[in-house]
Amino acid sequence: MDKYRFVVNPYDIENWVNDMASQGWHLKKFTWIRFTFERGEPGSYIYRHDELERYGASYEDEYLEFLKSSGIEQVDRSGNFVFFRKPANDGPFELYSDKKNKISKLSQKISLLLSLILLNLIIGVIGLSGIFSEQAIDWIKLSMNITNILVVVLFSIPLLKLIRVRNKLKKDLDLFTD
Numbered sequence: 001m002d003k004y005r006f007v008v009n010p011y012d013i014e015n016w017v018n019d020m021a022s023q024g025w026h027l028k029k030f031t032w033i034r035f036t037f038e039r040g041e042p043g044s045y046i047y048r049h050d051e052l053e054r055y056g057a058s059y060e061d062e063y064l065e066f067l068k069s070s071g072i073e074q075v076d077r078s079g080n081f082v083f084f085r086k087p088a089n090d091g092p093f094e095l096y097s098d099k100k101n102k103i104s105k106l107s108q109k110i111s112l113l114l115s116l117i118l119l120n121l122i123i124g125v126i127g128l129s130g131i132f133s134e135q136a137i138d139w140i141k142l143s144m145n146i147t148n149i150l151v152v153v154l155f156s157i158p159l160l161k162l163i164r165v166r167n168k169l170k171k172d173l174d175l176f177t178d
């Protein structure tokens with residue numbers, strides 16, 4: 001079964017994948033928008049995500065080998081975004097990415113979304129201000145500029161969620177251990 005979700009907040013996606021697993025749908029492969037699940041025993045796996053670009057080739061292989069020796073299976077990888085799973089009867093598990101690194105990754109995503117939002121806002125506002133000064137309204141330009149404003153609204157929601165997750169991580173950051 002294929003499901004489609006746009007990956008913006010990796011923690012929301014991880015929770016969703018674990019909810020699907022509790023219903024008996026186990027992640028088989030994924031891309032940034034398409035997730036393929038296969039039917040299995042409900043609740044038999046716990047899933048976690050990680051972003052591997054911070055390691056580099058030699059460290060990455062060692063890290064993946066360490067996870068494998070710990071009984072953690074790599075499900076699939078799309079770019080630097082990877083999903084892992086472990087049998088639920090082994091108990092919960094965490095991937096030990098430090099909070100500073102998580103905050104950095106979230107900050108990169110926030111910057112990208114903010115740039116996209118600002119670009120669409122500027123294009124939309126400039127476009128809308130020029131349309132109404134003309135005698136006849138160009139409906140194509142109007143619809144394109146309204147689309148820009150809609151992109152601003154739609155992308156603001158995940159932006160705010162990412163900022164909230166990042167702020168929570170910053171609040172929990174313990175400078176002596178992370």
